[in-house]
Amino acid sequence: MSGVVDLAAVKAAGEAKQKAEQARAEAARQGGVPGAGAGPLVFDVDEAGxxxxxxxxxAEVPVVxxxxxxWCEPCKQLGPLLERLAQEYAGRFVLAKVDVEANQLLFQQFGVQSIPAVFAVVAGQALPLFQGAAPEAQVRQVLDQLVAVAEQRFGIVGAPAGEGEGVPAAPQAPATPYDxxxxxxxxxLDAGDLGGAVRAYKNVLSDDPxxxxxxxxxxQAELLQRVQGMDPQQVRKAAADAPGxxxxxxxxxxLDLAGGHVQDAFGRLIEAVKRTAGExxxxxRVRLLELFEVIGPDDPRVTAxxxxLSRALF
Structure with a gap:
């Protein structure tokens, strides 16, 4: 599960574009449309599934x-709204409902602090959306942004399903010279060649920073490269024995971040900044900034x- 929140997007982003293109091509061949029609728009999910x-x-459609x-009263307000919007958006996203009482592991690994909490998963990457029973206008705005991000970043388009005629699919993302x-x-990455993956990403960034x-x-590839071959027990003992x-x-x-413990990793380095000086x-500080890139600048944990970090430095 460590890859659910933090690491899956490296591989899944490329796979998602390919799968989305394949789905569109197959749908066009059969005279239909791709998207969420292969399954229900609203469904319950547990840890096993x-x-x-x-x-x-x-990889085919944004999953909210x-x-x-x-026992959560605000959940009873937000849940029906999300279910109604899932039907109205007609396949541009699907809604997975997680009962936190029965799925504590998912609750913890997504770093949920209070409910209702709404996340999205796009091409294997988790994106926090909002917490609490937000008003409908705000929820719609967030969902519109989600659909746009899914298309622009991953080439995923949740197409209309069933009778959802008149709900336009987002335009197909054009190919880029870096594909x-x-x-x-x-x-x-598939071959386990982390060095090769790092070089390939750097080649793209040399032309398109x-x-x-x-x-x-x-x-993310550099993080995986750093933790490869580490002895977790030895590394954690060394950190515990020498806080400074x-x-x-x-x-x-x-190791914390690679294991999905985002806030632990950030907190550890912020404490290190407080306790040390000079080089x-x-x-x-530099490693903390690098770990921010692994999670993404829009994640609220990065913002916090x-x-x-600013308080620790100044």
Whole structure:
């Protein structure tokens, strides 16, 4: 599950584009449309079915996850609204409902702090959307942004399903000159060649420094490269024995993030910045900024950690 929130997007982003194109081509051949029609628009999901029902399906259509519980009154307001909008959007996203009482592991691994909480999974990458029973106008705005991000970043279009005529699918993303290089990076990851993946992502960034897929892929591939071959028990013991050793804390933070413990990794490095000075302090700060790239700038945990880092520095 460590890859659910933090690491799956490296490989899944490229695969998602390919699957989306294949789905469109097959639908065109059969005279239909691709998208969410292959399954229900609203469904319950548990830990056992998460990979199939959410991760795999997220390569074809954005999956919105509603974390709820029977005792939660705001959940009873938000849940029906999300279900109604899932039908209205007619396949541009699907809604997975997670009962947190029965699925504590998912609740913890997504870092949910209160419910209702709404996330999305696009091409295997989790995106926090909002918490609480938001008004309908705000929910619609978030969903519109989600559909746009799914198309622009991953080439995924949730097409109308069933009787949803008149609900336009987002325009198909044009091919870019870097698709072959990004494909080479994904192939290298498949083969376990992390060095090759890093080089491929750097090749893209040398020509297009702002390419979001390459930036994310490079940050995650470099993280995987760093933790490869680490002895987790030894690394964590060294960090526990020497709280003021910046290098030990940096190595442990890499393990934290690779294991999906995002806030632990950020907190560890912020504490290292507070406790150290000079080159050690700067090394902890730089690694923290690199880990921000792994998660993405829009994640609220990154925003909170940036604020905490500023306080630690100044």
């Amino acid at each position: 998460f990979e199939l029902d959410v991760l795999q399906r997220s 996850i509603d974390f709820w519980a029977d 072959s290089a990004l494909g080479a990076a994904h192939d290298a 702002g390419n979001p897929e390459a930036k994310l892929g490079l940050a 050793d910046a290098r030990a804390q940096i190595a442990a933070a890499d 050690d302090r700067d090394a902890a 950690a940036r604020t905490a």
